[in-house]
Amino acid sequence: MLTVPEHRGKADSRAIALPVMIFRRGAATPAADPVVYLPGGPGLSSIDGRSSGKGNPFLLERDQILLEGRGNKHAQPSLACPELNALRAAEATPAAQTEAVARCRAGLVAAGIDLDGYTSAESADDLDDLRRLLGIAQWNLIGYSYGTRLAQTVLARHPEGVRSVVLDSVLPVDINYDEMAAAPLRRAIDLVLDGCATEPACDVRYPDLRGRLDALLARADRDGIAAPGRVLRRRDIVNALAEGLQQPALIPALPRLISEAGQGRPQGLLPLLRSAPSSFNWGLRLSIWCGEEMPFEQSGRMAAQVAPALGLGGVDNRTATPGMCGAWRVAAAAAQANDAVKSDVPVLILAGEFDPVTPPAWGRRLLRSMPNARFVQIPGQAHGAMFNRCGGQLTLAFLRDPRAPLNLDCVAKMPGLVFAAD
Structure with missing residues (x-):
């Protein structure tokens, strides 16, 4: 020790x-x-x-x-906040998550x-x-x-x-990460779509993959995509693609999974929809982020990262929100920390x-x-x-x-x- x-x-x-x-x-x-x-x-x-x-x-x-x-x-x-881990896995509302942040902070501060x-x-x-x-x-x-x-x-x-x-x-x-949290995911999805379009075998098998994905996401918005035990919305499909992009062995299969889902067979995406709580230690995560990143970020640019115009279904890749940091209440780092x-x-x-x-x-x-x-x-x-x-x-x-x-x-x-x- x-x-x-x-x-x-x-x-x-x-x-x-x-x-x-x-x-x-x-x-x-x-x-x-x-x-x-x-x-x-x-x-x-x-x-x-x-x-x-x-x-x-x-x-x-x-x-x-x-x-x-x-x-x-x-x-x-340890600064663990297990309630927050569970709420985020369940995609609880921002208000519920912020309330959990406040409760976790109160308990830790009470412990000295x-x-x-x-x-x-x-x-x-x-x-x-x-x-x-x-x-x-x-x-x-x-x-x-x-x-x-x-x-x-x-x-x-x-x-x-x-x-x-x-x-x-x-x-x-x-880098003010929360001001551009959606851009890396959008870029990676585009790489897959463009990669298939420029590879003859993939393009022949899955022509206009970008159009197929757009149609799939629009249908998910309108009617939902029926899957065993659930109905998938745009956010679910984008989350599945985001998880697949974290696994190099699965990336080559993403065109097929997109095409199958568009044909009414979304089962291949389901294993990519994780529901288990993350192992992040949220108290530590918030103390670092709310002191060293949030004070230098613009709330308007952060909010834009979950806007419908991005086409990602509101997927939130930000590390924390202004509400969470407002509840955590730690001192801001000096400007040179950025x-x-x-x-x-x-x-x-x-x-x-x-x-x-x-x-x-x-x-x-x-x-x-x-x-x-x-x-x-x-x-x-x-x-x-x-x-x-x-x-x-x-x-x-x-x-x-x-x-x-x-x-x-x-x-x-x-x-x-x-x-x-x-």
């Missing part, structure tokens, strides 16, 4: 405890610089379900260190928790405290999704302790071609302020471009020598997606 102050800005702040896991490399002497994995979210655990290093490619050459983020599932205290202490800056300081406590001169950060934002914060606050950084599916610090991070540390940026959450352009954006960064788009992949053979090879090679030229043969040999024509 790592013991740190709950709020470093307050002299009388109490101590909190964060679990640490260290996976050791085998018998051979490991490299002196371990890797630290920073998960997505915010609000996903670093250590949940981790009981073995078996199959972990990083352990071939170096140790891996995991620090449970402050406020997360296994930290003491200082919600202003749960920030990316504090988490970055936790990581550097751990590095120094373990006597590590420098280590390598591997961030995924929100973890890339945390890695950028570490670079801004503690660059001396970082040898290299891998950023997979980048969330730039200076500035692009400048760094000379070697950085490998990986992006998935079809990412419906953090599009490749956001990864390229970091090249403006990180002169030693390199960007690689992985064909056919989605959110999580590292989790395939080529992405893994590039990551391991980069860790061996972050300043060496990258061998991109595996990228050049990837055929990308071949859309199913059967």
Whole structure:
């Protein structure tokens, strides 16, 4: 356990405890610089379900260190809001969700928790405290999704302790995510529609796929699409496509699923409609987001992300709403918390071609302020471009020598997606 102050800005702040896991490399002497994995979210655990290093490619050459983020599932205290998880899974009204946020906050505050202490800056300081406590001169950060934002914060606050950084599916610090939350999904859907239209076999099998989808969505609005046990509306169909776009193995089948649903057979979409509550730790998620993102976002632009004109059925990809943050009531971060991070540390940026959450352009954006960064788009992949053979090879090679030229043969040999024509 790592013991740190709950709020470093307050002299009388109490101590909190964060679990640490260290996976050791085998018998051979490991490299002196371990890797630290920073998960997505915010609000996903670093250590949940981790009981073995078996199959972990990083352990071939170096140790891996995991620090449970402050406020997360296994930290003491945890900022869990299980009622909110359940309500969001049930697609409860915004008012009901906001009321649950207020109840969760009241319970946590009554327990003596200082919600202003749960920030990316504090988490970055936790990581550097751990590095120094373990006597590590420098280590390598591997961030995924929100973890890339945390890695950028570490670079801004503690660059001396970082040898290299891998950023997979980048969330730039200076992007106001909730103002453009719908655009990445719209872009990814268009890539599928255009990809089928330009692939002869797919276009012959499913001609005018865009028109088919438009007709399907219009019918869902008008009459609903009958499915076993339910009636699908536009929002359901778009949610199913969004889930399919998170799974690279399923993306080639999306033209077929769209066409079948248009012919009255939507069963293929049903497994993509998840109803189980997410594993996000919502208290931590809200403390970070409501302090570091919401103060810099325009409510009108945020509201436009669920407007009918977008054609997405009101699918809400925003991380939080102004109402939720109004109920959570945490202090706003300083303005520089929304500035692009400048760094000379070697950085490998990986992006998935079809990412419906953090599009490749956001990864390229970091090249403006990180002169030693390199960007690689992985064909056919989605959110999580590292989790395939080529992405893994590039990551391991980069860790061996972050300043060496990258061998991109595996990228050049990837055929990308071949859309199913059967």
